[in-house]
Every structure is written in structure tokens, then in C-alpha cells.
Amino acid sequence: xxxxxxxxxVLLTPGPLTTSxxxxxxxxxxxxxxxxxxxxxxxxxxxxxxVLAGGDAEHVCVPLQGSGTFAVEAMLGSLVAPxxxxxxxxxxxxxxxxxxxxxxxxxxxxxxEVEETATHDPQELGRRLAGDQGLSVVAAVHCETTSxxxxxxxxxxxxxxAAGRRLLVDSMSGFGALPLDMAALGISAVAASSNKCLxxxxxxxFVIARHDELEARAGVAPSLVLDLHDQARALSGDGQxxxxxxxxxxxxxxxxxxELEDEGxxxxxxARYRGNRDALVDGMRRLGFRPALEPELQAPxxxxxxxxxxxxxxxxxxxxALARRGFAIYAGKMRELGTFRVxxxxxxxxxxIERFLAAAEAVVTEMKQKLIR
Ligand SMILES: *Cc1c(COP(=O)(O)O)cnc(C)c1O
Numbered sequence: 001x002x003x004x005x006x007x008x009x010v011l012l013t014p015g016p017l018t019t020s021x022x023x024x025x026x027x028x029x030x031x032x033x034x035x036x037x038x039x040x041x042x043x044x045x046x047x048x049x050x051v052l053a054g055g056d057a058e059h060v061c062v063p064l065q066g067s068g069t070f071a072v073e074a075m076l077g078s079l080v081a082p083x084x085x086x087x088x089x090x091x092x093x094x095x096x097x098x099x100x101x102x103x104x105x106x107x108x109x110x111x112x113e114v115e116e117t118a119t120h121d122p123q124e125l126g127r128r129l130a131g132d133q134g135l136s137v138v139a140a141v142h143c144e145t146t147s148x149x150x151x152x153x154x155x156x157x158x159x160x161x162a163a164g165r166r167l168l169v170d171s172m173s174g175f176g177a178l179p180l181d182m183a184a185l186g187i188s189a190v191a192a193s194s195n196k197c198l199x200x201x202x203x204x205x206f207v208i209a210r211h212d213e214l215e216a217r218a219g220v221a222p223s224l225v226l227d228l229h230d231q232a233r234a235l236s237g238d239g240q241x242x243x244x245x246x247x248x249x250x251x252x253x254x255x256x257x258x259e260l261e262d263e264g265x266x267x268x269x270x271a272r273y274r275g276n277r278d279a280l281v282d283g284m285r286r287l288g289f290r291p292a293l294e295p296e297l298q299a300p301x302x303x304x305x306x307x308x309x310x311x312x313x314x315x316x317x318x319x320x321a322l323a324r325r326g327f328a329i330y331a332g333k334m335r336e337l338g339t340f341r342v343x344x345x346x347x348x349x350x351x352x353i354e355r356f357l358a359a360a361e362a363v364v365t366e367m368k369q370k371l372i373r
Contacts, residue, residue: 009323010352013330014145014173014302015068015196017346019256023200026255031247038247039239045254046206046235052257052266053171053190053208054181060214062232063206065246068172068193070226071205073101075168075191076139078221078228079213080107086137086168087112087128089120089156092146093333094170098139105222110135116147116334117293122155129163137188142171143178143299146333147292148341150178150299157185166213172196173301176260177270177345188213194249197269197301197345200256203249273300276344276353283357284342287364292339301345302330307338312371315340318363325359 011018031038046061055061064070076098080086085108088098095113102109112128114120129135138160142153153169160167166188171180175192176199182190189209194200207228214229221227225243234242263269277300281291284305292304307313315331318340322329332339344353 009326009328010348010356011328011346012343012348012356013328014341014343014345015193016202017195017199017343018348018352019199019201019252020259020347022259023252023256023347026251027201027248029251031251033245033247034240038245038250041254042241042245042250043235043239045250045257048257049192049206050208052176052180053192054183054185055208056183058210058212059182059208060211060232060236061206061208062214062228062235063204063241063245063250064226064228064231065203065241065243066205067202068191068196068205069097069101071191071193071207072098072170072172073105074205074221074223074226074228075170075189075207075209076101076107077105077223077226078207079166079168079189079209079217080137081217081220082106082108084136085109085134086139087125087135089125089138089140089151090114091118091120091149091151092116092141092144094141094144094146094172098141098170116144116336117149117297119149119151119297120156122152122159125156126159126163129160129165135165137166137168139168140170142169142180143174143301145173145302147304147339148299148302149293149297150174153180154185157187161186173345174299177266177273177301178299179266179270182208194253194256197273198253198256199259199345199347200253201249203246204253270300272349273344275350276300276348277303279350279353280342280344280357283353284360287357287361292334292337302341302343304332304334304337304339304341307332307340312364312368317367321363321366322356322359325363327356327359
């Protein structure tokens with residue numbers, strides 16, 4: 001797919017992930033943050049991200065120095081006013097993290113939680129909104145990276161909109177690959193980052209938001225650096241970020257966005273990720289590993305596999321042996337089920353997945369033999 005010679009480990013993780021030589025090469029130059037060329041680069045990047053989200057003239061993309069969680073915290077702090085109350089849809093660690101953020105920043109919230117292997121019932125969501133007029137906002141996670149589950153964003157958006165409430169979405173792990181049309185779905189804001197399906201390097205979060213809603217809540221953000229309204233105002237003025245921008249990360253993301261376009265856009269990227277996921281799940285099943293989720297809930301981003309209840313298996317030696325063979329997998333994060341995770345996103349194709357499967361097979365054989373000896 002990219003024909004790159006990779007340096008070091010292949011990251012089969014949800015980000016940071018394996019980037020192409022082309023994206024890495026874009027960081028070879030130093031940019032001055034006030035350099036007009038950088039200002040243009042940054043403005044073009046924000047516009048492209050807004051369009052990728054399905055945003056229109058009503059929306060603005062606001063970047064933030066930091067990881068994805070910075071963007072989620074900024075979204076909740078800048079778009080939920082202290083007198084509002086937000087309903088959090090939780091079925092994994094990232095939903096729970098939004099609750100933790102709201103607790104820390106003093107935003108009132110309710111939680112509608114379901115099991116980590118299930119999705120929310122849109123009718124129940126509708127009932128909860130109808131039954132509590134104080135809930136003015138809903139916040140949801142698009143792909144719950146805890147398990148790898150794809151939440152039904154369209155259904156959630158339809159019900160939220162019909163109830164006349166606003167919807168904020170953490171679309172971190174799907175942005176750039178999963179279909180997303182903010183304007184059509186009436187979504188108020190979406191948070192994402194540079195280093196997942198966009199295949200950039202880590203260091204930049206961003207929120208695409210309705211401009212009027214941001215304006216209406218000017219001054220509510222409880223943090224100086226995570227104030228989306230003020231960051232947007234600075235950028236719309238002289239094009240400057242408040243505070244030092246991660247210039248190399250921006251340059252890498254601009255290159256990653258061009259790479260996305262060259263690949264054929266989000267639909268082509270999603271097709272490649274689906275191919276990766278299908279090859280991974282088939283191959284791992286052959287080795288005796290079972291995915292934690294039903295196939296219809298499994299996004300093509302990251303797969304949770306149930307840890308074998310066998311004497312030969314322990315995560316740490318399994319991880320280390322794979323790492324020695326050049327592959328980094330991810331520890332599990334599900335609450336009730338022992339799992340480990342393997343990512344299917346990044347500058348990787350089914351050739352890489354096949355090499356990983358061969359490594360996994362060798363590791364399983366080796367670990368079983370150790371037990372016999
Ligand atoms: C990765 C991720 C985040 C943010 O994680 P960071 O480590 O802060 O970049 C938030 N939500 C979801 C769903 C994610 O997958």
C-alpha cells in the first residue's frame with residue numbers, strides 16, 4: 001500500500017500508530033509559528049478537517065496542543081455551560097472518562113450506561129430525554145476503543161435531534177475513516193486527534209463545532225488553555241494559535257491529510273481497515289483466539305480478543321515475545337472480561353497483518369513448548 005521501509009516496531013495499537021515514511025519526512029523542517037507560510041498551512045489544515053467531519057459554513061475547526069483527551073475536555077468545558085446538564089452515553093472507558101472530566105471541571109451530568117459489549121437503546125435514550133427537560137446536551141463516543149465497538153451514531157443523533165437537544169461526539173478513534181456527516185446529522189461538536197485514523201503523529205487534538213454554540217458560551221470554559229472559544233477567536237483574527245503550536249505535528253498532519261486524499265479519502269481508508277480487521281479476526285480465530293464482540297458491533301479500528309484461560313498464556317510474556325518479533329499490541333481495557341487488543345489502523349495493510357499472524361503463531365507455539373519443558 002505505501003511501500004515504505006518501516007523503521008522499528010509496527011504499532012498495532014489505536015494510536016500513536018504506524019505512520020508512513022512520507023508523514024515522518026514532513027517533520028524534517030523547522031517552522032516559525034508566525035511564519036505566514038505556517039499560518040497558511042495551519043488554516044488549510046483546519047479547513048480540511050472541518051470538511052472531513054461533514055462540517056459546513058456554520059462550523060469551525062479549533063485545534064489544541066495536546067492529545068485527544070485535551071480535545072474532549074475542551075469540548076465539554078467550552079460547550080456545556082455551568083447551568084446546563086449533559087447526558088453521557090457510557091459503554092466503555094472513554095465514556096467513563098467523560099464523566100471523570102465533568103466531575104473535575106464541575107459540569108452537571110447524568111450517565112446512561114450499558115454493558116461494554118452492548119450499545120444504547122435509542123428508544124430508551126428518547127425516553128430519558130423526554131423525562132428530564134434539564135438535560136440539554138447529550139455526549140457520546142463514536143467508536144469505543146475500550147472494546148473496539150462501533151456505537152450507532154446515526155440513531156443517537158436522530159433521537160437527540162428529535163428531542164431538541166444538542167449532541168457532542170468523541171469521534172477520536174474513527175475520524176478520517178468512519179463515515180461522519182455533522183451537518184446532516186445535526187451534531188453540535190466532534191472531538192478527534194491527529195494520530196489515529198488520520199495517520200498523523202501525536203500531539204494535536206481538535207474540535208469541530210457549531211460556531212454559534214461556541215459564541216453563545218463564550219467565557220464558560222473553566223480552563224485558559226482548553227478554551228475553544230478563545231482559541232477560535234485568536235485563529236480567526238491573525239491566524240495565530242494562542243501559545244506555541246506543535247509545528248512539526250501540524251506539518252505531519254497536513255502531509256497525512258494529503259496522503260488520505262491520495263488513498264481515495266475516508267471510504268477507501270475504511271475499506272483497507274476492514275480488510276485488515278477481517279484478515280486479523282480470521283487468522284486469530286484459526287490460532288484459537290476469540291473476539292470479545294459480536295461481529296456486527298466490531299468496528300474496523302481495534303479488536304479485543306478474549307484472553308485464553310490456558311496454562312501457557314500470560315499477557316506479559318505474550319506481549320514481549322511479539323515485541324521481539326517487531327509488533328506492539330495493546331493491553332486490554334474491558335472491565336469484566338480479560339482481553340488484549342490488536343489495532344488494524346495506521347499505515348499497514350493485510351501483508352503486515354499476515355506477518356503479524358505468523359509471528360503470533362510462532363509465539364503461541366513457543367509459549368506452549370515452554371510449558372512442556
Ligand atoms: C484515543 C482516544 C481518546 C483520547 O486519547 P488520548 O490518549 O488522550 O489521545 C479519547 N477517546 C477515544 C474514543 C479514544 O479512542
